Amino acid sequence: MTPAGGALPITIRDATKAYGRIFALDNIDLDIRSGEFMTLLGPSGSGKTTLLMVLAGFTRPDYGSIKFGEREIVRTPPHKRDLGMVFQNYALFPHMTVADNVAFPLKLRGVSKPEAEQRVEQALETVQLGGYGERRIDQLSGGQRQRVALARAIVFEPRILLMDEPLSALDKKLREQMQIELRRLHDKLGMTTVYVTHDQREALTMSDRIAVINHGRVMQLGTPNEIYERPANRFVADFIGESTFLPVSVQDGVANFAGQTLKVAQLPGSTDHLLLMLRPERLQLITNGTEIVDDEVNAFRASVREMVYQGDSFLMYTALEDGTEVTVRGMTRRDMVSNLPAIGDAVQLALHSDDTVLVAAGEA
Amino acid sequence: MKWFSRPASETQITNGQRLWLYVVAWLVMIFLLAPTVIVIPMSFSDSQYLEFPPRVWSFRWYEHYFGSPAWMQATATSLKAGVLTMLVATPIGVMAAYGLFVSKMRAASLIFLILVMPIMVPVILVAIGVFYVYVKVSLVNSLLGLVLAHSILAIPLVVVVVSSALKSYDMNQEMAARSLGASRFKAFMVITLPQIRFSVITSALLSFLTSFDEVIVAMFVSGGENSTLTRNMFNALRDQIDPTIASISTIMIIVSTSLLILAQAFGKSDNES
Numbered sequence: 001m002t003p004a005g006g007a008l009p010i011t012i013r014d015a016t017k018a019y020g021r022i023f024a025l026d027n028i029d030l031d032i033r034s035g036e037f038m039t040l041l042g043p044s045g046s047g048k049t050t051l052l053m054v055l056a057g058f059t060r061p062d063y064g065s066i067k068f069g070e071r072e073i074v075r076t077p078p079h080k081r082d083l084g085m086v087f088q089n090y091a092l093f094p095h096m097t098v099a100d101n102v103a104f105p106l107k108l109r110g111v112s113k114p115e116a117e118q119r120v121e122q123a124l125e126t127v128q129l130g131g132y133g134e135r136r137i138d139q140l141s142g143g144q145r146q147r148v149a150l151a152r153a154i155v156f157e158p159r160i161l162l163m164d165e166p167l168s169a170l171d172k173k174l175r176e177q178m179q180i181e182l183r184r185l186h187d188k189l190g191m192t193t194v195y196v197t198h199d200q201r202e203a204l205t206m207s208d209r210i211a212v213i214n215h216g217r218v219m220q221l222g223t224p225n226e227i228y229e230r231p232a233n234r235f236v237a238d239f240i241g242e243s244t245f246l247p248v249s250v251q252d253g254v255a256n257f258a259g260q261t262l263k264v265a266q267l268p269g270s271t272d273h274l275l276l277m278l279r280p281e282r283l284q285l286i287t288n289g290t291e292i293v294d295d296e297v298n299a300f301r302a303s304v305r306e307m308v309y310q311g312d313s314f315l316m317y318t319a320l321e322d323g324t325e326v327t328v329r330g331m332t333r334r335d336m337v338s339n340l341p342a343i344g345d346a347v348q349l350a351l352h353s354d355d356t357v358l359v360a361a362g363e364a
Numbered sequence: 365m366k367w368f369s370r371p372a373s374e375t376q377i378t379n380g381q382r383l384w385l386y387v388v389a390w391l392v393m394i395f396l397l398a399p400t401v402i403v404i405p406m407s408f409s410d411s412q413y414l415e416f417p418p419r420v421w422s423f424r425w426y427e428h429y430f431g432s433p434a435w436m437q438a439t440a441t442s443l444k445a446g447v448l449t450m451l452v453a454t455p456i457g458v459m460a461a462y463g464l465f466v467s468k469m470r471a472a473s474l475i476f477l478i479l480v481m482p483i484m485v486p487v488i489l490v491a492i493g494v495f496y497v498y499v500k501v502s503l504v505n506s507l508l509g510l511v512l513a514h515s516i517l518a519i520p521l522v523v524v525v526v527s528s529a530l531k532s533y534d535m536n537q538e539m540a541a542r543s544l545g546a547s548r549f550k551a552f553m554v555i556t557l558p559q560i561r562f563s564v565i566t567s568a569l570l571s572f573l574t575s576f577d578e579v580i581v582a583m584f585v586s587g588g589e590n591s592t593l594t595r596n597m598f599n600a601l602r603d604q605i606d607p608t609i610a611s612i613s614t615i616m617i618i619v620s621t622s623l624l625i626l627a628q629a630f631g632k633s634d635n636e637s
Contacts, residue, residue, distance in 0.1 A: 056543055078542040079551075091540035095558050105544035152544065162543075 007035040007192040008069040008159040010055065015064035017050055017216075024050040025061060026216035032194060033208075037186050039195045041203040042213035043239065049164060051213070052196045056162055057081050068160060079108075083160040084153030084191075088168060090145045092137045098124070098148050099133030105156040123155035124148075126185065143174050150182075154189060161186075163195045167202065179205045200240045204228060212236050230357065237277045237359045244326050245275040248358055255358060258322050263298050263353040273361035280315065280329035282355040286348040287341050298356055300349045302326060304341050314340075318347065400617060407610035414605050425611040435596065435612070441586070442576055442593040444507060449514040449575035454568040456515070457522020462552070464523075465530040476527070480520040487580045490516060495584040505587040513585050514575035521574060522567040529563035562630040569627040573620055 010032040017025040024047045032038045040048040053059035055066065057078035066074050073081055093101050099120050106116040124130050127147035132140075140148065146166060153161060166182075167175045183206045186193050197203055203210050204224040212219040212227060212235075220232040231237035234245065248257045255262040257276055268274065286292065292299040302318035305325070309332070316328045328349060330336050341347050368380035379386075402416060407425060409418030429435050460479055464472050482490055494513045495504065503509030533556065541551035557564070579594040586592050593616070597609055 056539075058539055058542075077547070078539075079545050079547050081543075082545070083543065085540065085543035087536050087540055089534065089536060091534065091536035093537055093541075093555055104541070104546075108545040108550075149540075152540075156545070 006159065007190055009034040010160065010192060010194070011065070011067040012051075012055075013065040013067075015051065015054060015061045015066065017047075017054065017059060017061045023047075023216040025054065025064075028064070028216070028218060030211055030218060030221070032192060035190050035192055037183065037193045037195065037206060037208045039197060039203040039207040039210045040213055041197060041200060041210050041239075042219075043198055046213045047216035048196050048198075048213045050216075052162055052164055052194060055160075055194060056083065056085055081160075082156075082158055083162055084156070084158040086146075086149050086153050086161070086163040086166045088165045090149040090166075090169075092145055092148055092152075094137045096137070097133065098129070098135045098137065098140070101137070101148055102133075102152045102155050104152065109156060119155055120151075123151040126154070126188075127151045142170055143178065146170065146178065150185070154185075154191075157191075159191055161189075161191050161193045163193065165197055166195075168197075168199070175202070176205075182206060204240070212239065214239075231277070231359055233360050233362065234275060237275075237357075241279055242327070243280075244278040244324075245359075246278065246324055246326075247361075248274045248276045250274055258300070258320060258324070260298075260300075262356055262358075263296060264356050264358060265354045268358055268360060274358045275361050277357045277359050278326055278351070279355065280327045281313075282351060283326070283328045284350040285316065285328055285330055285336075285341075286350055287339055287345070289346075289348075292348060292350055296353045298351045298353065300326070300351070302347055302349050304343050304345050304347060306343065307340070318349065403610045403613045404617070407607060407614045409607055409610075411607065414607055414610060425607040428608050429611050429615075432608075435593075435608070437589060438591050438593045438596040441507070441510075441590050445510050445514060445586075445592060446572040446576040448507070448511040449518050450568050450571040452511060453515045453518035453522050453571040453574075454564065457519045457567060457571075458526050458564055460519070461523045461526035461530060462556075465527065466535065476523070479523050482516045483520040487517070487578075491581040491584040494581060498585055504585055505590055507590050510582065510586045510590060510592070511575070513581045514578055515571075517578065517581070518571035518574040521570045525563050525567040525570065526560060529560045533559060566627040566630045569623045569630075573623055577616070577620060 010030075012028055012030040012032075015025050015028040015030075016023065026047075028047075028051060030051075040051055042048040050059055054061050057073070057076060061074065064074070065072060068081070068083075093104070096104070099117075102120045102123055103116050106119060111119070120133065121130065124132060127150050129144060129147050129151065132144070132148075137145065137148070146169075149166070163182075167178050170178060179202055195203075195206065204227070207224055209221060209223055210227050211221045214235055220227060220236045222230075222232075227236060228240055231240060237243055237245070246257060248255050248262065250256070250267065253267065255264050255267065255274070255276075262276065286299070300320055302320050304316060305319050306317040308315040308317075311332070313329050313331050314337075316330065318326050318328060320326060326349065368383075369378050371377065372379050372382040405418060406414055406416050408421050408423070409415055410420035410422035410424060411418060464476050464479075469475075490513075494509075494516070498504045498509050498513075503512070537555050537559075538548075538551045541555045542548060546554065577594065578592075579598055582592040582595040583598065586595055593612065597612060600606055600609055
């Protein structure tokens with residue numbers, strides 16, 4: 001079921017869409033590579049869904065250009081764009097059987113009945129719903145509906161697949177299972193996939209690259225690793241993962257924080273208004289009071305304020321000497337739990353220089 | 365009497381304590397139904413005049429009705445007007461309801477109000493207005509004029525019924541159909557229409573009845589060979605009290621009630637699907 005003629009790259013130039021005085025899309029340039037799994041990640045109202053609707057053809061941008069391959073499609077109506085789309089609430093047709101739903105795009109393309117039947121069954125098998133063709137939609141669970149919607153979107157072998165938060169209605173366990181499944185399906189079929197979500201973990205799990213979007217602009221474009229490890233600005237750092245941000249001053253290429261020099265792997269280009277990003281899981285808890293002497297580790301003195309047990313991990317709220325609150329996450333392994341400090345104890349927080357990331361305080 | 369001490373519903377109140385409510389409810393039902401139902405026995409009377417209860421039973425007034433060319437022509441006019449009104453009002457009303465539903469215009473609710481206005485103002489006002497316009501454009505006493513005037517009254521019903529059906533319809537389905545390769549028109553015909561079909565059928569039946577039962581507008585704009593059944597009945601009542609009216613009424617009651625029951629049945633299954 002791989003797309004005939006291969007996947008298509010998508011080129012977005014200057015895409016702009018304003019609703020009144022609010023820019024849902026503000027001059028977006030984005031190149032989506034052929035066969036890539038690209039996730040548009042952002043909070044609600046960021047413009048990510050608008051961008052997807054522009055790709056699907058349901059929203060026309062005020063100006064800008066959208067190309068599928070070499071073909072300019074900004075004025076092409078949705079039904080002539082030849083792309084598969086999966087909607088948030090599945091949008092299955094309740095008055096048709098599962099097989100009729102999946103056969104719908106084939107019928108519109110004039111595929112002969114025997115061939116259509118065969119391709120429908122093949123698509124249903126691809127989403128692990130072989131033999132479900134005669135079921136009615138209301139006899140299916142949420143996860144099965146999701147699969148039918150997917151089968152319907154891929155059965156005509158589109159070269160581009162769009163997905164609008166397709167897993168948001170599923171419970172956590174099923175959602176995580178479907179994330180892996182969707183990714184495998186993408187690798188198997190090889191079409192260009194554009195996936196919209198507000199769930200950062202989902203984006204990190206599934207994507208080749210992530211475009212973090214806010215206020216109608218691309219805040220950062222990069223691999224999951226780049227986005228998480230080297231966020232371009234405070235918005236991205238804040239939106240992906242949990243972090244504490246602490247102001248840092250830079251003089252003569254040396255970063256200072258709370259009276260101590262920070263060992264940093266790399267300084268950002270601009271050194272105005274920098275923040276130190278502290279990820280709770282990257283801080284190491286030192287409880288035995290040994291002095292840390294390591295060229296590659298920053299150490300901060302702190303005292304324990306509060307502990308929260310979360311099953312697989314614990315959160316420890318600590319306060320630095322100047323009173324700043326910093327959160328540390330640790331796994332609840334036996335060796336860690338056995339010598340956890342009590343509330344009020346003095347501890348040290350160690351941070352490797354590679355994890356000592358400075359981000360610009362501004363957004364852009 | 366065990367029945368008296370049994371609970372009336374999921375409460376502690378017994379049927380005995382509820383007795384007054386049952387009496388009131390039945391009185392209201394009788395009050396509503398009696399004037400309509402009373403013509404049925406009257407229509408089977410052998411008497412020259414409308415009488416209740418009939419002393420001698422007979423079918424003669426049904427024979428008189430079916431044997432009268434004037435009554436038959438009026439019946440034909442009413443049926444034609446009813447069917448044509450249905451054919452005009454249903455598509456226009458469905459299109460209007462759909463348009464208002466998908467429209468993001470601020471004026472949409474204003475347009476909705478304008479569309480349903482004809483059922484909010486007294487029909488006599490519509491009738492007078494239509495009459496004066498028709499005099500100018502020579503549509504008085506024509507079938508076309510009658511159908512257009514009845515459509516004014518029927519379209520609001522279609523808009524209201526179909527709008528409420530669309531409210532529970534998920535428009536994303538149409539978007540999905542379009543993304544899968546269906547034009548907008550095709551998506552509406554194949555995906556949306558089948559799912560709101562029961563309310564469309566219901567509103568078509570109501571459109572027919574609106575025209576078939578209507579008398580006030582018909583008094584003003586129908587006449588001559590295009591007189592409706594209701595108009596002729598009204599005139600017959602004024603000129604001579606003839607039990608033929610009762611037999612026609614009985615037939616109309618049966619037609620209208622059956623259509624309303626049909627409409628209700630269809631309306632129900634829309635909600636279920």
